[in-house]
Amino acid sequence: MVCVRGRNPPVSEVCGRIGRVNEESAGAAGEPGPYAEKVLDTVELIPAGRVMTYGDVAEWLDEGGPRQVGRVLSLYGGGVPWWRVVRSDGVLLPGHELSALAAYRAEGTPLRETGRAAEGHIPRVDLRRARWDGRTPDARQGGPGGG
Numbered sequence: 517m518v519c520v521r522g523r524n525p526p527v528s529e530v531c532g533r534i535g536r537v538n539e540e541s542a543g544a545a546g547e548p549g550p551y552a553e554k555v556l557d558t559v560e561l562i563p564a565g566r567v568m569t570y571g572d573v574a575e576w577l578d579e580g581g582p583r584q585v586g587r588v589l590s591l592y593g594g595g596v597p598w599w600r601v602v603r604s605d606g607v608l609l610p611g612h613e614l615s616a617l618a619a620y621r622a623e624g625t626p627l628r629e630t631g632r633a634a635e636g637h638i639p640r641v642d643l644r645r646a647r648w649d650g651r652t653p654d655a656r657q658g659g660p661g662g663g
Contacts, residue, residue, distance in 0.1 A: 548592045551580060555588040558650075562600040564623040566648035567641055569604045576650045606640035613638050 548556060558573050570582035570589075582604075589598050599616040603609070606628065608616045617638065620627060626645035630637055 548588070551584070552588045552592055554579070555585055556592060556596050559589070559593070559596045559598065559601055561650070562597065562648050564597075564600075565625045565646070567600050567602045567625065567643070567646045568648055568650065569602055569643070571604060572647070572650070573601055602641050602643075604643075606643045608638055608640065 554577050555573060558568075558576060562568055568576070570585040573585045574580045574582055585601065589596075589601060593601075597619070599609075599612075599619045617627075619625075620641065626642040627639040628642045629639045
């Protein structure tokens with residue numbers, strides 16, 4: 517296909533829906549599809565006070581990737597503890613920092629305070645201490661990967 521400025525069809529007409537996530541994770545009438553259900557079920561398994569990264573969830577499912585997990589949570593995550601899935605650097609989800617921070621503090625999730633020079637002084641999740649390996653109900657209680 518040759519692209520001509522101003523006369524090209526929308527990408528969605530040429531390539532189908534924008535992403536695999538929409539086709540694989542969305543069922544009829546906007547309901548979560550099989551992949552989305554797996555992601556949401558996994559998030560519900562993460563114990564209070566613990567976290568997994570988006571990539572951890574994808575790896576645990578052995579399906580998809582961090583972006584697909586994030587997309588599912590952005591569309592359907594309101595009914596699950598979405599704050600327990602974090603970026604790989606522990607930075608809180610932009611736009612949801614305060615609600616996530618309140619949940620982390622209520623659950624006792626380990627946090628790393630930022631320096632006073634950091635914008636907004638919002639702490640990060642301490643992944644070294646808070647990361648859940650998915651193998652034990654609460655790895656902090658001495659199971660594999662606990663510490």
